[in-house]
Amino acid sequence: MPANNALLNSDVLIKGCRIATGIHGSGTPLVLVHGTPAHSVIWQTLVPVFVDAGFRVHLYDLPGFGASERPLTADTSVASQVSFLLKLLEHWQLEKTHLFGHDIGGAISLRLAFDRPSLLQTLTLADIPSYDSWPSSTWKDMRDNYADYARIPATEHYRAMSRQLQMAVFNKHLMTEERLESYLAPLCGVVGQASFYQHQVAHYNACYTADFAEKLPQLRLPVQILWGAEDEWQPVEYGKRLQRDIVSSTLHIYQQAGHFLMEDVPLPVAAQLIDFVNQHNMR
16 A cells, blocks of 8 residues: 555455455444545545544445455446445444545545435435536546556556646645655556556446436435535536535535545535534534
């Protein structure tokens, strides 16, 4: 696993795939599900805050992402990731938990909520792909030609991914030097580059979210939606649409924040989640 990601402290074998996981703190269970192009390093500022607030934080790298196994044949689409998450909840013996999903981690979390709402106490979604919102224009060509991109020169891939990650934040200085390298490390190299296009980009497909308009109004779970006003990949209008479609959900929009809210405004995001969970926590 990446040497700079101290959040991961264990490995779990799920459906024959090794998944890098981490558990921190004690108290109220909270599961974090990251998105793309990212891995669990995106939670590094938030986890200590959650632990101090009395949470037992569970997190992991999605199969095919970060420090988890890059399976040659296993499906790593949004639909398949739901079954991996269900198995992880069983492994962690979490009969009821709070769930926080970012980007495709939010789409995965919603699909789990559709199928197994009894497992969730609350759901927090941040800047997620939904309806027909993805892939965004900057990713569509990569998705449509992912096999070709997997073979481009390493230096070209590195530059392309550096540009994309810079788009993920409003405060561009945040995604430089060591921070940028921590995101790039699993995406680059002989294994990382090919895996990124196979396990992530190839599955940027709105077929996994096309039924949201039908299913979202049926949700009766406490849901909050967090969004960066300057998100360059998922326009804030989609966050507003989600809020309209999910009964009794709330929407919080953060100014001067992009797609990676956890980088641009980590402490306000952490405070909002803590307040929301405490409001709905089982006594």
